[in-house]
Amino acid sequence: MSKGEKVLTTNTGRTVDDDQNSVTAGPSGPLLIQDVHFLEKMAHFDRERIPERVVHAKGAGAYGYFEVTADVSRYTKAKFLSEVGKKTDVFVRFSTVGGEKGSADAERDPRGFAVKFYTEDGNYDMVGNNTPVFFIRDPLKFPDFIHTQKRHPGSNLKDPDMFWDFLSLTPESVHQVTILFSDRGTPATYRNMNGYTSHTFKWYNDKGEYFWIKLHFKTEQGIKNLNASQAEELKGKDPDHATRDLHDAIARGEYPSWRVEVQVMPAEDAEKYRFNPFDITKVWPHADYPPMPFGRMVLNRNPDNYFAEVEQSAFSPANFVPGIAASPDKMLQGRLFSYHDTHRHRLGTNYHLLPVNYPKGRPFHNYQRDGAMRSDHNGGAGPNYYPNSFNGPLPMIDASEPPAPVDGDGARYDYVHPNDDFVQAGDLYRKVMTPQDRDNLVSNLVGHMSGAKKRIQYRQAAIFYKADVEYGSRVAEGLGLDLATVKELAAMSKEDRAAATQKDL
Numbered sequence: 001m002s003k004g005e006k007v008l009t010t011n012t013g014r015t016v017d018d019d020q021n022s023v024t025a026g027p028s029g030p031l032l033i034q035d036v037h038f039l040e041k042m043a044h045f046d047r048e049r050i051p052e053r054v055v056h057a058k059g060a061g062a063y064g065y066f067e068v069t070a071d072v073s074r075y076t077k078a079k080f081l082s083e084v085g086k087k088t089d090v091f092v093r094f095s096t097v098g099g100e101k102g103s104a105d106a107e108r109d110p111r112g113f114a115v116k117f118y119t120e121d122g123n124y125d126m127v128g129n130n131t132p133v134f135f136i137r138d139p140l141k142f143p144d145f146i147h148t149q150k151r152h153p154g155s156n157l158k159d160p161d162m163f164w165d166f167l168s169l170t171p172e173s174v175h176q177v178t179i180l181f182s183d184r185g186t187p188a189t190y191r192n193m194n195g196y197t198s199h200t201f202k203w204y205n206d207k208g209e210y211f212w213i214k215l216h217f218k219t220e221q222g223i224k225n226l227n228a229s230q231a232e233e234l235k236g237k238d239p240d241h242a243t244r245d246l247h248d249a250i251a252r253g254e255y256p257s258w259r260v261e262v263q264v265m266p267a268e269d270a271e272k273y274r275f276n277p278f279d280i281t282k283v284w285p286h287a288d289y290p291p292m293p294f295g296r297m298v299l300n301r302n303p304d305n306y307f308a309e310v311e312q313s314a315f316s317p318a319n320f321v322p323g324i325a326a327s328p329d330k331m332l333q334g335r336l337f338s339y340h341d342t343h344r345h346r347l348g349t350n351y352h353l354l355p356v357n358y359p360k361g362r363p364f365h366n367y368q369r370d371g372a373m374r375s376d377h378n379g380g381a382g383p384n385y386y387p388n389s390f391n392g393p394l395p396m397i398d399a400s401e402p403p404a405p406v407d408g409d410g411a412r413y414d415y416v417h418p419n420d421d422f423v424q425a426g427d428l429y430r431k432v433m434t435p436q437d438r439d440n441l442v443s444n445l446v447g448h449m450s451g452a453k454k455r456i457q458y459r460q461a462a463i464f465y466k467a468d469v470e471y472g473s474r475v476a477e478g479l480g481l482d483l484a485t486v487k488e489l490a491a492m493s494k495e496d497r498a499a500a501t502q503k504d505l
């Protein structure tokens, strides 16, 4: 053995004498159970897989930094945003949503865009997507929605009927569906897409004033998308193309970057704004609340080990720091519970101790103890209860957020403005998309919807028609549907439309 080479050992540090031949009774005999090295190696291998994330299973990650480029201290007291030039380490994970861990990066899907800021006040996570809106506004619908994006319980195949059945019975999805089926649904790479908080959050300053905000991460590489045939080809040729692109670009020293912008709504505007500012199916039009650049994010280091750093990374929109807090957005409120819950299932109760998740900017101190795989000092001999008179950690009142007025009777409330669900999808189609964008959108929709039952095609075409007459008519025409019937369905309430399309038309 030459100098500098490492000795192969078992997990308990015993030297292994041979890693090619198991211990057997004679040269061709059965194995002996006393080969403890074989037993350990096999037993560990049998346990290599942890539960796959139920959504966002396929992802790629990188480290970098965030730098403040404009003063936002009048809006937030977050220390990492307190002065121009201040830098904070980040870890970012990009992902597709519906596919399994081995699925193709070029699938039509929203892309996850999750940023962990290791601030001096603890970790702040921005767990967003590459789209500014979402399909549903109530988290009670989320498990059903995700089931429809995955595999049919009988055939284990992706199923256009369940996909379009749910969406056509959930008209608030039309804005996100329009973005998803535009070429933005297949970004060329993770470097060539924007990220959005999608939700509204609260920023508050040291005077106790608060503001509603949305963040936009604008790619400095430029938006680039794949059209349907380019995506189809890439899925076969290189299912990992976006993972490879991110890794190789950083390895070459071409560090991707994003300009970070904020839309700020004064608290008093929320009541009277023309859209519900806490409805995640809506954007705030730029003309109403112009995005203001205030930071820049650069990714400049690849992880050393994919499993340890990317697979075990755990983000949560509930990870706030003083100066940033939740809004009443119902989807956000649901996510505040479900992310930590998922991580406890997937990684175990002490997942926050894993190096990629550890709040390295500010080590934590509390009275939580024990649990499986507790790998730090576990609070040592210090007190494990509060209050105590043994110098245990103390709460600090200045970490409180300003009181949020909350009112109303506890009940299940239907959405009261169903007609405004179509306005922004229509604006996107009419005012923002180029003629080429519109052609690709219609052809992408017709291609996907043609696999669904006719009655479901009718119901969904009616929803596009409600967003924009030309939009719905072109989809109907591409699918060979009778336009008069689409128009009739579009004029109905959601409930009547569902009843009218219960059976074949």
Ligand code: NDP
Binding pocket: 132, 179, 182, 184, 194, 216, 218, 283, 284, 285, 286, 287, 423, 424, 425, 427, 428, 432, 433, 437
């Ligand atoms: P603006 O004309 O001010 O902004 C339109 C924005 O749409 C652009 O700045 C760009 O946002 C985004 N965009 C451009 N092309 C596409 C596309 N093919 N698919 C999806 N988004 C695209 O209009 P408004 O702010 O009044 O918004 C009009 C519509 O634009 C909205 O209904 C929404 O569908 C869409 N949009 C709006 C955003 C917002 O925050 N206001 C953000 C993204 C989309 P970006 O620079 O973020 O890429």
